Amino acid sequence: xxxxxxxxxxxxxxxxxLRNLSNIDFGKKNSINSIKIxxxxxxxxxxxxxxxxxxxxxxxxxxxVFRGLNKYCNYxxxxxxxxxxxxxxxxxxxxxxxxxxxxIFVNGSAENHVGSEMKNGTIFIxxxxxxxxxxxxxxxxxxxxxxxxxxxxxxxxxxxxxxxxGIIYVNSDxxxxxxxxxxxxxxxxxxxxxxxxxxxxxxxxxxxNRKSYSNxxxxxxxGLSDSFxxxxxxxxxxxxxxxxxxxxxxxxxxxxxxxxxxxxxLFIKE
Amino acid sequence: xxxxEDTFAEAFSMKASRLIITAYNQSWAIKAAESFCGFATxxxxxxxxAGIESNLTADQTPDGRPGVSVLVFSMSSKELAKQILNRTGxxxxxxxxxxxxxxxxxxxxxxxxxxxxxFGDGFQIxxxxxxxxxxxxxxxxxxxxxEDFAYQMKGIGGGNFLILGEDIANVLKAAExxxxxxxxxxxxxxxxxxxxxxxxxxxxxxxxxxxxxxxFEYCPTLKGMVKSKLDKKIACVLEIVIDGIKxxxxxxxxxxxxxxxxxxxxxxxxxxISAGNxxxxxxxxxxxxxxxxx
Numbered sequence: 310x311x312x313x314x315x316x317x318x319x320x321x322x323x324x325x326x327l328r329n330l331s332n333i334d335f336g337k338k339n340s341i342n343s344i345k346i347x348x349x350x351x352x353x354x355x356x357x358x359x360x361x362x363x364x365x366x367x368x369x370x371x372x373x374v375f376r377g378l379n380k381y382c383n384y385x386x387x388x389x390x391x392x393x394x395x396x397x398x399x400x401x402x403x404x405x406x407x408x409x410x411x412x413i414f415v416n417g418s419a420e421n422h423v424g425s426e427m428k429n430g431t432i433f434i435x436x437x438x439x440x441x442x443x444x445x446x447x448x449x450x451x452x453x454x455x456x457x458x459x460x461x462x463x464x465x466x467x468x469x470x471x472x473x474x475g476i477i478y479v480n481s482d483x484x485x486x487x488x489x490x491x492x493x494x495x496x497x498x499x500x501x502x503x504x505x506x507x508x509x510x511x512x513x514x515x516x517x518n519r520k521s522y523s524n525x526x527x528x529x530x531x532g533l534s535d536s537f538x539x540x541x542x543x544x545x546x547x548x549x550x551x552x553x554x555x556x557x558x559x560x561x562x563x564x565x566x567x568x569x570x571x572x573x574x575l576f577i578k579e
Numbered sequence: 580x581x582x583x584e585d586t587f588a589e590a591f592s593m594k595a596s597r598l599i600i601t602a603y604n605q606s607w608a609i610k611a612a613e614s615f616c617g618f619a620t621x622x623x624x625x626x627x628x629a630g631i632e633s634n635l636t637a638d639q640t641p642d643g644r645p646g647v648s649v650l651v652f653s654m655s656s657k658e659l660a661k662q663i664l665n666r667t668g669x670x671x672x673x674x675x676x677x678x679x680x681x682x683x684x685x686x687x688x689x690x691x692x693x694x695x696x697x698f699g700d701g702f703q704i705x706x707x708x709x710x711x712x713x714x715x716x717x718x719x720x721x722x723x724x725x726e727d728f729a730y731q732m733k734g735i736g737g738g739n740f741l742i743l744g745e746d747i748a749n750v751l752k753a754a755e756x757x758x759x760x761x762x763x764x765x766x767x768x769x770x771x772x773x774x775x776x777x778x779x780x781x782x783x784x785x786x787x788x789x790x791x792x793x794x795f796e797y798c799p800t801l802k803g804m805v806k807s808k809l810d811k812k813i814a815c816v817l818e819i820v821i822d823g824i825k826x827x828x829x830x831x832x833x834x835x836x837x838x839x840x841x842x843x844x845x846x847x848x849x850x851x852i853s854a855g856n857x858x859x860x861x862x863x864x865x866x867x868x869x870x871x872x873x
Contacts, residue, residue: 493705534715535644536644536678536722537713539641543642544708544709574704
């Protein structure tokens with residue numbers, strides 16, 4: 310398999326649109342060098358802005374590895390289909406938006422709209438993200454419809470807005486208006502969450518690692534089946550090496566007020 | 580000295596599927612599995628043949644609870660799907676704390692939670708985890724978790740061998756020894772009660788509507804009345820029927836079972852090991868006893 314290492318030749322100080330990199334053909338050096346990218350709203354060739362290094366690796370998937378990016382570098386992993394995208398720095402907005410498969414690793418923080426409208430695949434963010442994780446894109450109706458987003462740091466507001474399917478895991482705090490208008494899917498929030506959690510939620514599941522949460526939309530409604538908990542526990546542990554909750558944790562279930570006629574649910578610690 | 584006859588067992592292709600049943604503890608997983616596998620000894624009248632393949636520890640199941648692996652075999656895809664769905668609905672879903680998952684992958688899907696979800700009457704919840712869909716159906720002890728689909732795979736039914744002896748005590752003892760040994764193998768099941776069948780059948784009957792009838796050649800009480808395969812000394816015959824996923828699985832199970840009988844020195848009153856076949860007309864798999872144990 311191939312690995313391509315990319316490092317900017319200049320300090321990026323303005324918006325850089327990298328969405329065309331998702332169509333990369335790892336076998337064709339020449340075509341990679343001349344992939345068109347938008348910098349300061351002008352079309353440039355990839356080789357004009359980046360130093361490229363090609364390597365052969367003994368792995369099952371090809372890798373595209375970036376260094377030295379910053380918050381201006383947007384649309385990386387846009388409609389990403391397969392292989393691995395690795396970013397060893399911070400990155401801008403729309404990371405993995407409309408992603409269809411493969412994996413994205415960010416060894417830093419990301420800006421807005423991480424995994425917005427993604428369909429499949431996995432995104433790992435080592436540090437923090439801004440608003441609209443897994444949400445709908447501006448003007449879009451539905452949020453992410455599959456895949457997994459794992460954030461080891463914090464997430465800001467509107468996490469999972471309009472989310473339709475998939476899993477979002479936030480290891481630290483999440484901001485206001487999380488899971489608003491959620492249609493389905495699973496969101497796991499390991500620490501604090503801001504105000505207005507789950508407003509307008511239709512279906513879907515929220516796990517909150519807290520002992521109390523006051524929200525008039527939710528009514529107490531039983532517990533969690535150990536089989537469903539076991540499925541999630543095994544998925545996170547075996548696939549991502551994450552202990553999503555203690556195995557013997559007791560969780561209390563709250564559901565959306567039955568007057569609203571929906572089956573959204575919230576689990577908090579007993 | 581037990582004689583192994585120079586004959587063959589005749590087996591045929593079947594459609595198969597593997598299910599993983601889990602529960603709060605091993606005992607309840609076994610109860611659910613046994614209920615599922617009830618009345619599933621022969622495709623002649625049960626619709627399918629099913630049995631417990633193995634017990635599973637918590638780390639071998641998708642939801643981290645103790646469980647049981649079950650194999651189901653049927654003659655057609657349609658019948659297999661029907662049997663799996665009905666039995667899951669009536670025997671697993673009804674069993675306390677149970678959950679059910681597919682134990683194999685494949686191209687052909689068999690609706691499981693996909694059909695059973697309607698029992699939830701609109702309160703069912705679907706969850707996609709690792710590209711698999713699971714259904715959470717509310718029931719009186721909490722939730723019944725059920726994978727969306729089971730999957731069909733190829734299987735082989737009708738691997739067998741016959742134990743011929745002088746009295747029921749010794750033949751039964753020999754059969755039990757073989758069953759205990761075969762039950763330790765994966766990818767095979769013994770669908771009959773305790774793994775042993777006494778009413779071996781032949782294809783057809785003198786009665787028009789009957790597709791199978793007693794295998795008179797091996798019935799001790801018919802000696803002298805029909806062309807019997809039993810000599811004077813033999814007063815009892817028991818059969819072990821084996822269904823498996825691959826030819827090699829069935830072959831290994833036959834070998835292990837027969838060798839256990841041949842090697843147990845304390846066994847007395849066993850004269851011959853034979854096998855049931857239909858002259859090669861029934862199925863494409865012929866297991867020659869001599870080569871199986873070689």
